[in-house]
Every structure is written in structure tokens, then in C-alpha cells.
Amino acid sequence: MTTPPVALYRPPSAIDVLRLPVIGRLLRHRYGRLLLQIPFFALAVLLVYDGFTGEQVAARNLATIVPWVHFRGMAVLALLLLGNFFCMGCPFTIPRTLAKRLSQRGGQFPRLLRTKWVAIGMLLGLFFVYEWLDLWSSPALTAWLIVAYFASSFVLEALFEESPFCKYVCPLGSFNFVYATVSPLQIGVHDRDVCRTCVGKECINGSYAPQPVILIDQIGLHGAPDVTHTHSPQGTLGCGTLLFAPQVKSNLDCTMCLDCARACPHQNVGLFTRALGAELTRPDAYAPRYDRAFLMIGLAGLALVNAFGMVPPVYVLMQTLADGLGLTRLGLSALAIEGVVLLLIFGVGGLLIPFALSVVAAQMARLLTGTRKRDSLRTALTAFAPAFVPLGLGVWTAHYGYHFLIGFLTIIPAFQNFLADHRIPLLGTPNWSLSGIQNDTLVGFFQTVALLVGFGAALWVAQKIADRLYRRAAFRGLLSWALLLLVLMLAGLAVFSLPMEMRGFTLSS
Amino acid sequence: MGSRILLISSVVFLLVLAGCRESASPTPTSAASQTVTVELVTMEPSAPIIGAAVLNFRVLDAGQAVMGAEVSVRGDMTHAGMAPVEAVGETDMDGIARIPFEWTMGGDWSLTVTATLPEGSTVEVVVDLAVASS
Numbered sequence: 001m002t003t004p005p006v007a008l009y010r011p012p013s014a015i016d017v018l019r020l021p022v023i024g025r026l027l028r029h030r031y032g033r034l035l036l037q038i039p040f041f042a043l044a045v046l047l048v049y050d051g052f053t054g055e056q057v058a059a060r061n062l063a064t065i066v067p068w069v070h071f072r073g074m075a076v077l078a079l080l081l082l083g084n085f086f087c088m089g090c091p092f093t094i095p096r097t098l099a100k101r102l103s104q105r106g107g108q109f110p111r112l113l114r115t116k117w118v119a120i121g122m123l124l125g126l127f128f129v130y131e132w133l134d135l136w137s138s139p140a141l142t143a144w145l146i147v148a149y150f151a152s153s154f155v156l157e158a159l160f161e162e163s164p165f166c167k168y169v170c171p172l173g174s175f176n177f178v179y180a181t182v183s184p185l186q187i188g189v190h191d192r193d194v195c196r197t198c199v200g201k202e203c204i205n206g207s208y209a210p211q212p213v214i215l216i217d218q219i220g221l222h223g224a225p226d227v228t229h230t231h232s233p234q235g236t237l238g239c240g241t242l243l244f245a246p247q248v249k250s251n252l253d254c255t256m257c258l259d260c261a262r263a264c265p266h267q268n269v270g271l272f273t274r275a276l277g278a279e280l281t282r283p284d285a286y287a288p289r290y291d292r293a294f295l296m297i298g299l300a301g302l303a304l305v306n307a308f309g310m311v312p313p314v315y316v317l318m319q320t321l322a323d324g325l326g327l328t329r330l331g332l333s334a335l336a337i338e339g340v341v342l343l344l345i346f347g348v349g350g351l352l353i354p355f356a357l358s359v360v361a362a363q364m365a366r367l368l369t370g371t372r373k374r375d376s377l378r379t380a381l382t383a384f385a386p387a388f389v390p391l392g393l394g395v396w397t398a399h400y401g402y403h404f405l406i407g408f409l410t411i412i413p414a415f416q417n418f419l420a421d422h423r424i425p426l427l428g429t430p431n432w433s434l435s436g437i438q439n440d441t442l443v444g445f446f447q448t449v450a451l452l453v454g455f456g457a458a459l460w461v462a463q464k465i466a467d468r469l470y471r472r473a474a475f476r477g478l479l480s481w482a483l484l485l486l487v488l489m490l491a492g493l494a495v496f497s498l499p500m501e502m503r504g505f506t507l508s509s
Numbered sequence: 510m511g512s513r514i515l516l517i518s519s520v521v522f523l524l525v526l527a528g529c530r531e532s533a534s535p536t537p538t539s540a541a542s543q544t545v546t547v548e549l550v551t552m553e554p555s556a557p558i559i560g561a562a563v564l565n566f567r568v569l570d571a572g573q574a575v576m577g578a579e580v581s582v583r584g585d586m587t588h589a590g591m592a593p594v595e596a597v598g599e600t601d602m603d604g605i606a607r608i609p610f611e612w613t614m615g616g617d618w619s620l621t622v623t624a625t626l627p628e629g630s631t632v633e634v635v636v637d638l639a640v641a642s643s
Contacts, residue, residue, distance in 0.1 A: 045523075053527040057619065058589040069590035137587035137617070312615070312642055407590025421531050435592035438613075499559075499642035502588030502616035 016270035017185060018261055027271070030236070033257055036089035044091040044146055050418060051143025061139035065407075065414050067146075068136045073404025075176065076397050080276075083185035084176045087255040092153040093166070099158035109156075109164035116291035119174035120298050120351070126171040127302055128346050131309050132339050136502075163240035166255050173255065178299050179393050180251035181285075181386070182277045187248045187260060187269065194268045195246035203245040203260035203269055206238030236263040245269045250285045252292070277457060280386040281464040288378055293385035294355055300392030301354030304491055305346055307399045311498040317345065357484050358385075364480035365466075369473040383469055384481050387462035391485055394454015395492045398447035402500065405443050409434040447496045455489040544571045545632045547580070547624045550605070557640040559612050566598070566606045568624045568632075574604025579625040582608055587617040600624075615642030 051063030470477035
């Protein structure tokens, strides 16, 4: 008795971007990614340089303007309109690739750490450090952060296989992975039968072999060599995060490096268009794992807390916590007190409360639909986690969009100043009056729309999941989740209705 | 070998570039400027809040009021992405420069105050303060 072949996923789209003229050829080219990475790498070097040597005023230094005003705003926009292009052009992976080639065969990343819990911890760490050390106000600290990214990427790649930096550690990558699930592009294959019979599986194994001992497709099955394709003498790395192209159902973990498409000797891998957020409602897109679910839920919670960190009530809360916990009486420094208080706000408000509320919502749904015996808590909870992606993206768009809209032109005088500071009078005297949209009503309207669209999409995703999971009892199954999403959305509206302040934290000790 | 040369030459290039920065050069000071003090004496309103304000700076030279000194103020927010606010005033016979200013946003501000004395010497001080939204 033979086992029927497992159906391989194929995105239901006809357009393969990699087969478009010019752009497709450019992306597929051996150095296609490098073409995108080189400008990003040069920019990163420029930021580090200006961060360390330039004027230590955030509003005048490229090291603070580019990452905290432009990068974040444009990353959100790119994820929504295109895909994970910032991971594709990631400059930190240039030394990573070098490390991979230089190092001996690396060891396995510890099994205990091969989960998204690490990513959740790193995200919490990044947002906490950002607020605690006021990274936005320090060009030098921002430059150190960039250096730390390069160093971590290089070291982890040199020590381990499977690109653990991208897949488990990098907080920017984790952010991009989660919100790329909304993106309109996804890796897929043209013909699943080609993959089924492919012997080399170069898309994941890579075709890199400086001194090939044997080429498996040349062994031959029927007494004669069965060469199926031409091997590139230079070879290409396979998927760094170990995704197998015909089985890719989600953009989660996909850096869009397109190494799979370049390595495929059959030209079978493509970058297909799809509907926005299509995978969020697919039943088999995600394994029912708590770590992945809490990454999606936690990022929505952290989005709210990160925005809350910019409005006046946060100072009252911080002072109340510091006094209430007796921290101010312990004789600790203001920085230490702020650290403890901020860690509490981010850890509890950004992660623990959303996690606890989602557990309550899942239990309520099981209770109301009478599925307590049929569905475990994990099944009920992880199924609805994708609904938090559009809501979280709405909050991030409202927040990062705010910084971008009010300050997108500030990069011009900062760059003029940079050149003038090096006695290069190419762009004239800095015009410091350039900033961005200074109309509060217009920016506020944009924020509200972003939040409401995110909420609407979240409800739509939740309703689709409820329909699938509970069928006739879908409304009862949706109720608790819809309520939770509504509460989070209202919390976001409340935060964004308050005046934003560009401020570091100060506590009286 | 080639990549090593590229790396070393890049580092050397960046170091040379850093050395060429004007801001890396020490600000010239005169003997007079070492006795000059510039301080923010009062503000209107006294607790800074978003909106129009008046900043009163006093310029003293060896404890004596300096008349006719030009005082320029550049206000930068500590977060990137905000245009600076600039204003200029001149000291009166009491050494006070009354400078109309605009707090465009709540949060932390860093005021870079430059006083140019009548004989041409300059003194620069930085004043940090927090502005409330309401």
C-alpha cells in the first residue's frame, strides 16, 4: 500500500514577479540581493560614522534621523505594500554571509532557543532599551546599536547553521516576519511535481559546492547518468532559515533573500502576488504553537505600550509605580528606578496582560461554543492569533507614520549639514525649516484611519477564523475575541488622542 | 588579501573624513569670552508649555551687564524628526535679551544659546528643559 503524496501548497496567483521583465531578472540575478544590500550597507556605515563623530544632537544627526524617523515609517509601508524588502536588503547579512563562508560547518543552534520565545524576548529588550536609554536622543548609542547588530549577526552565523540571527534573534527581522504576513508577495513554486522529483532540493540545500565530490542527479537511476540540470560553478546558498519552497505557506521566517529562487536549477521557484493578508485566514498557514501565537499577540501589545510611552500619563504611571513599589526609598539612581519601572510597564503591559487576556478570550470562546472537549486551549488560542496582526500593524502604522509624516523632510537639512561639516558645499546651507506635515488634524486623521482599518481587518480575520472553527456557533466563538480586539483598538485611540511628547523619562528619586 | 586592503583603506578614509569635520575642530575662544556668562533668567510663561513664549537671557562680563550683545537661540528637541526653532535678540543696558520664542511641541528641548559680544567674541551655552503639552 502506498502513501498518497502530500499535497504541496501553491499560491493561487498567476503573477510571478521574478518572471517580469527587468525587475524579475534583476531580482533573480546572482547579485540581485547584493545590489539592494550595498546601498543599505553604505547607509549603515554612514550612520555609524555620523553617530560617533557628528554633532550629538538627535535632530541634526543622520544616525538618529534615518533609523528613528525614516526607516521605521518606510519599513511599515513597505511591508504593507510590497513585502519584507528590508530583510531582503538587510546590510547586517553581508558580514553574515562572509562568516558563513569563512566558518567551518557550524553547530546547531540550541534546541531550547529555537523558538519564537527568543524573538519575543529580543523585541521586549529592544523596546525597553529604546525607552530606558532614550536611544532616539543619542546618535552615539544608536550607532552602537547598529554595530551590535553587525557583530551579533556575524558571530551567530559563524557559530551556528540555520541563520539563527535572522530566524530567532533579530528583533527587526521578527517584526518584519510578523507583519510580512500581510504583504502581497509570497514565495511559492510553479509546478509542485518538479519539486517532488527534484533530487538536489537546492532551494533549501544550496547549490554551493566549491569542490563537488558527486552530483546526486548524475548518479542515474536506470544505469545511465540522469543529468537534470546544469550546475552553477559558483553555486548559491540555500534558504538561510530552512524553508522548503513548495511547502511555504506563510511569509513568517522568510527574509525574501530569494536564494531559493536563485538556487533552484529548474527555475521553478517564484515570488507570487496574492491578496493582502491572505495567509492570515488560511487554516494550515501556522503550526498551533504558543510561541508564534504570542509573538503576534505580543507585538500588538508592545505597539500600544510603545505608543503609550510617548504620552503624558506614562510619567504619572511611572512615578506611581516607583513610589508604590518603594523604589524611590531604596536610594537607587534615577536610571535604575526608570529601568525597573519601564521593564514592568513593557513586560506586564505589553506582554503579560495581552497574553492573559487572550487566554481568557480563548477560554470564553470554548465555553460559549461548547468546544471545551473538542479543542484544547492551545488550539483555540493559536487559531485566533493571526487576528492580532492587522491590529498591531494598524497601531505601528499610526505611531511610526506619525514620526515619519511630521519629520520626513528633516533628513535634507541634516544631510546638507553633514556635507557642510565636511566642507563639501554641494547642497548649500542647511535649510532647518524643512520638517514635514505640521497639520495636527491631518496627521491625527491618518492615525485614526490606520487604527480603524487595522481593527476592521482584525475583525474580518477573526470572523473568518471563527467561521472555520465553530461554524454555526461562529458568532459566539467570535464574541470574546472581538471584544478583546475592540478594547485594544479603543486603548490605541485613547493613546493617539493624547498629545505626543518627544521626551525622555525623568523620575524624582 | 584584496578585501583586507579594502577594509583598511575604508577605515583610513573614514578616519581622514572624521578629521576633516568642522565640528571636530575646537571652537576658538578669546580671553574675554572666558569671563562672560550667559544664563536663562526668566521665561514667560514661567513653566514652559506649548505655544508662544518669551525667553530672557542675561549676559554678564566679569559680573558687569553687557549691552548690545546679540543672543541667538536654537531650540532642538531630543527626538529626531523635529525642525529646530530659532530666534534672535539683543541685550539691553541691564544685559538682558528678551527673545520671543515658540515651543512647537511638548517634550524635552535643548537650547543652544550663542551670545556674540560687541567686540566680536562669542560664548555658547546649552540649556536643557522640559515643555509640557498642556
